[in-house]
Amino acid sequence: MKIKYDLLKKEKNTKARLGKIKTNYGTCLTPMFMPVGTRATVKGLTPEQVKDCGAGIVLSNTYHLWLRPGEDVVAASGGLHKFMNYNGPILTDSGGFQVFSLAKNKEKDITEEGVHFKSHIDGSSLFLTPEKSIEIQNKLDSDIAMSFDECPPASASYEYLKNSLERTLRWAKRGKNVHSNENQALFGIVQGGPYEDLRKLSAVETVKLDFDGYSIGGVANDGESKEDMYKAIDYSIPYLPEDKVRYLMGVGEPIDIIEGVIRGIDIFDCVLPTRIARHGQAFTKKGKINLNNKKFTTDFTPIDDNCDCYTCKNYTRGYIRHLITTKESLGGTLLSIHNIRFLIKLTEDIREAIKEDRLLEFRDQFIKNYEIKKK
């Protein structure tokens, strides 16, 4: 079967929704944060450690797996779940974002047919089309595939965005036409930058193509402001059907997750928790801390008070600082576990707040605590 989304409850004071996604690899509740496993591995974590963080869906990257080891290798192993030993649901992105952000020297040639660009690994010439992206994802056999879209930079003009989203609509249709994996859902992506009419146009036309879920893209490319992000959501959500899941791509700052949920978003993904972990940073309820800071040398308390993650139950800031400063990989692993758990726990708390119609209070209290630390 493909995925099935059930809307369980709408919050009274916001557009927030409590929902449930049924997949062939288990059922997850939304709002949800998806850890990112770019190359078929959430960096530094075993699948058991990912699951222990409370993870539902994990995201993996089509572009990276296309290049290495290749979708045919993954398919030969029995598909992505078997390949990476993750028996939970997996979403693959379309490769679009990576083509636009990782292409060597960012040189690319966008045609109606697809995108010509150079590999970020060896500079070889590559050509990705909507059909190819879907074919790769069909072979990877993820539970959710994403349509191939153009991700224009934040600096793109209205004119550019309009032409781009219209092409992305044509690409979405072409991708859908070749999609052939009966156990895989396919999501459409709404683009249009911070413009109300463009987001409306993109949402309405994408929904007409009847996807299994909808994503809002173009909010985390390079340099979009929070305001633009909120606009992109606010201008898109009214045109998305209530009975389909809504996914805000590439967003992982705690406050953005809360604000996204308030605006009607169900799922999020971001490399942030693992990326900042490898640089020694950790989320806490009072804001981020940097374990490279010398003051943590003899701090033998957990990263975050009352956190229920494996790291906080067993290790101290002082020890993790030692691992980070000596470049021991366990440091990144322990901080990644904490940071992923932090965001997943945040969505669990958000779900409780939605149940009790107190999400706005929850947001205000969260921000208040987070701000204390910032000063």
Next chain:
Amino acid sequence: MKIKYDLLKKEKNTKARLGKIKTNYGTCLTPMFMPVGTRATVKGLTPEQVKDCGAGIVLSNTYHLWLRPGEDVVAASGGLHKFMNYNGPILTDSGGFQVFSLAKNKEKDITEEGVHFKSHIDGSSLFLTPEKSIEIQNKLDSDIAMSFDECPPASASYEYLKNSLERTLRWAKRGKNVHSNENQALFGIVQGGPYEDLRKLSAVETVKLDFDGYSIGGVANDGESKEDMYKAIDYSIPYLPEDKVRYLMGVGEPIDIIEGVIRGIDIFDCVLPTRIARHGQAFTKKGKINLNNKKFTTDFTPIDDNCDCYTCKNYTRGYIRHLITTKESLGGTLLSIHNIRFLIKLTEDIREAIKEDRLLEFRDQFIKNYEIKKK
């Protein structure tokens, strides 16, 4: 209490022994392989993963912990077990080996008092003495401390080795005099290169100082031959008491472990299993394999048939090759788990062979399988 060694059985056809070491953090059987956690972490593994490999004692490095984070930091956290969250027994080396192998530009000035050298991290001037080494280890609060010794290179002359081991004897005595941790055993180290009379002299005089266990050093410094290693063991063992444990430092090649046990050794340590893992190499019963080899791309079998480790139960050669070639740290973690388990399982099999007095057959069969692959 300090550790307690019980000799359970002597093998009929060799000098191999089955034994038991009781520590404040649990009891382990010998022969045993100790994984190395240089900087209070077995590289890339959680303590649970280390334990799941069947590990008993873990080794950590005094020199590294002295420099970072400092023994006082470890002591303030509650000692090394608490600091690194390892509730099994820990052995710390003396720092001697690192002073001689890691000192910046290998510049060092060995005096009767101790060794002046430069930090491998920042080039700062350091001075390590037998007393200081023991004081650091007392504070680290490991279960077993090692005497501070000089580790001469394989190229050292007879004359040099004689003077060196005599000084090492004086250092051993000085260290023992300041040793003050009642829960920590202290081992002496036998030096003397490949010379029978020097090994005898060193062993006899070290035993006179009455340590809680004895180590054979100078077999894995830089470029000692296997022949020299076997000589070092054969010339030392006759003078070591039966009721104390015997530790061959820095040895981790499977065949060397078997040959060491046959010659009377009880415990071994080596960075080999984790170091080669990070470079993509894995032990198998048919010899080492290198997962960087392209032929493993679509090999969806486990690293080693019938291996009971977490890695072999859940992952394929193809997936691990993918992780190694894309430099994903999980690759090193999974191979480290396998390689550590491989050596620990080897010692478990050795123990079974000793019980049944068939260690020589076991060796011959092991070498035969291992050689097949080499061709």
